[in-house]
Amino acid sequence: NSAMPSPMAKCKMKAKLLRAQISCRRLLYVLIFVVGCFAALTVYSTRPAVWAPSTLFRGQSRTAGYRPLLLKTEYQLKDPIFAGVLLQRKYLNTIGKTINKTWASEREINAFSLFISGENHSSNEALDLQVTTLRNVPEFTSYKSSLIQTFEVLKYLCFHHADRYSWFLLTYNDTYIVSRELLNIVKRMNPDSLVYFGKLEYEHKMDRSDYFCSGHAGVLLSNKALRAVVPFLDQCLHSIAQLHFEPANRGSGRYTERGDAGIGYCMKQALGVTCSASEESQTYFFHDMDRSTQRMGSIWEHISNNVVSIFPVRSEESMLKIHLVLKAKELVHLKQAAIAAETQLCQQRTLVPMLDTVCSTNDPVPPQHDVTPEFQPWQTIISGMVYSEDTEVPAVRVSPALSSELNLLIANALYQINTQESPQLVLKKLGSAMVRYNAAAGREAILDLELGSSRNENETMTRRVHFRRPPGDIISIRETGDYNATVHVIVPISNVEERLRMFLKSYLSSTKHQPHTKLILVVYGQEEFRHVGLLVAHYTRHRRENRITIIKGVGEFARGRALEQGLNMLANGHLAFLCDVDMTIDDGFWNRCRLNAIQGRRVYYPVFFSLYNMEYVYHNNNKPNGFWVSREHGHWVWYSYGMVCIYKSDYIASGGFDTTIVGWGGEDTDFFERVLLRAKLEVIKAPEPSLIHRWHTKHCSASLNPQQYYDCLGSKAEALAGKKQLAEYIFQLEEQYNRQDKSKL
16 A cells, blocks of 8 residues: 555646647647648649730730739739929928828828939938939929939839839929829829820910929829830930020020929920810919918818819928818818718618617717817807907807807717716706817817716716817808899888888889889878878889889787788788888898798898987088998997898798787897797898998887887987997087086186
């Protein structure tokens, strides 16, 4: 028993035996794999060739056993674009690096090189840049003396890259290339034809017969054109030198040492090919003559979608700005495409069950591409009031449009916050907000939200969110306004006979060449009705047709009731303009009324210009013959909703006026809310310089309800005069009072 191994020793022996077996198995597997690979290689090398036919493209033989790795090698396919930039050596580490990290780094540019002349650049020059040095070539100093350098670049491209690329772009360092649009252009062209493409430039302003493609906009050569012109470059260089030194050409500006002009001369003389001259081709190049690209907001507005190049770009900062804005526009394109693709997929989710996971989740608003705009002032929003520095009024109420946008942003903010918070948070109120808008970055908003917990109502916390909504591309929206619609002007009349005279003169003058207008006067009072009939007959006695209808008002006068009575005279498809008797109308208004009001879709609220009391404005009796829109004469009445162009069917859909409102004001704002909330119509509210409201005395009755009485007094005070005129009037009264006091003494 003493010779028997212990249980622990037995376990150790079994473990050693198991490890040895595993090692042997691994070694056996490795040997089998090696033998299998060797056998496969032997079979592959001895099998017969599978090529048919036996000759490769362009005459290369297909030997037995040869199998190319890539389709590109098999069929000798070429990459589309090689871009080269002529650059002075001193700009390598400045504008050269900027070009390299902006447009030259785009995926559409298959290969890129900066070309400098002289000796090889030092080791600390142009780090991480693709630089080609043209040896034994004079230093490139400016584009005006770049002839030799340009020809050497063409030779280099032909000898080293003609077998690999279909198109060759040559430009200078003050040009930004929009690579995506460039690729779209070359896709439509044939690289096996003689293509010499670019922006036209003339060698002499007085002679339009000799022109070439400007190097600033970028010279595009097809593969065939490059191969064809390179053998003639030395001969062209000699010819240009002779022409340059001929007495007839000295000082004329012809055949200068510019490289781009030299390419044009050689293409024309050797191949008979000239620069593209079609009007369409010239729209592809944005010549920044007024340096608008140096202003961030102008880049978005001025650069169209099909621009291939932008020039001249004066600084690294400008080039970087252009690049960022164009990337932002591309981001908008991609987002729109993603939304369209998601919509299309989710409509077919029943066919592919896995789409439910894509369509059932709404991702939070992703961070936008960071485009640093020029300084733009912010507006602060607190307790429903907007505080801004760009208006004469220091505080105004939040507009319905801005309120809707804030609600949308708040909804996105809550979704974003609640994806990270547990328990869920609910909105208590918007503490404050800051908003601004500029052409490059779009709408930007910073919101401070006061939130509460869904479990504890007494718990309050503040979260700040920052949104940026970049603008999209210009979208064409079909307008369906009717140019020939008859405008039915409805005017309530009550004890305003003298003011009616002035209105009729203005109306008949503005409609003299407007046959598609009709006037409906709703007159209250028996005696007033008779006088109005005589007045209308007097002013229309020389008219061939009388397009004025007079109807008698029913019951007690109320503006809303009178307008509705006039509207009852119209059919559902008729266009109405609800007007006041104190308006002076210019003929330019009628078409805007017809086009801005669209049946079933849109209502037009023109903002009229109200004149001040001329006795206060011109207290020295030096009154002008006419009046115009200016701060001295009056003000825009933004708070009024009394003038409106609307179709009868839309009036009915909104529920019409509240005919129980009597006295001054209130019916117009109530109807405006009905248009928005009940009929859900789009509203255009814009200044209308063709509507001038004449000043008249206003009586605010004590019988009005408190809100109407307060609004009436406010309107009466605002229509009196401007602050400057009132101050001058008070100062003059003060001087008169002081003179009277002195005379008494």
